[in-house]
Amino acid sequence: MPISAFSKALLSKIFQHAVEEASEKDIRSKKHPALVLSHVCRRWRSVALNSPALWTDITLRNVKARPGEGTYKTYVLDVTVPVKYDRARWQRETRFATQCAQLWLTRSQGNPLFFTFTMSNLDTYRETGTLNSQSPSMTSHRRTSRPSSMRS
Numbered sequence: 001m002p003i004s005a006f007s008k009a010l011l012s013k014i015f016q017h018a019v020e021e022a023s024e025k026d027i028r029s030k031k032h033p034a035l036v037l038s039h040v041c042r043r044w045r046s047v048a049l050n051s052p053a054l055w056t057d058i059t060l061r062n063v064k065a066r067p068g069e070g071t072y073k074t075y076v077l078d079v080t081v082p083v084k085y086d087r088a089r090w091q092r093e094t095r096f097a098t099q100c101a102q103l104w105l106t107r108s109q110g111n112p113l114f115f116t117f118t119m120s121n122l123d124t125y126r127e128t129g130t131l132n133s134q135s136p137s138m139t140s141h142r143r144t145s146r147p148s149s150m151r152s
Contacts, residue, residue, distance in 0.1 A: 025116070034054040
């Protein structure tokens, strides 16, 4: 059976599996599977854009803490990390990340969301949570571990 004969529902399930199993999850990446699938052809774009489950995982990796020089105090690990950023670049990156997140929120069509954020220079801290648009409270889960330099 040619793939063109697959129903939209079946394609949607296949797309969902591809997104769940993908190694690239950062929504800013051109290689994110939901984006790749939505750029194959008109039919696949229609299926992807009308499959809210593809857009419910919002992952941002290596998020810059803040612009400027100095130190960033982590309250989770209770360590101070040196930070140096170009303010204009930080603003562009932050604006782009915000636009990507807004796109994902729109395409998720009110489904519960799953967030993962990792900060650069602090790759050992991750905060994840779920947010249901019908219930604005966020359930947060923190997982921390020592930086590799502090492990014994």
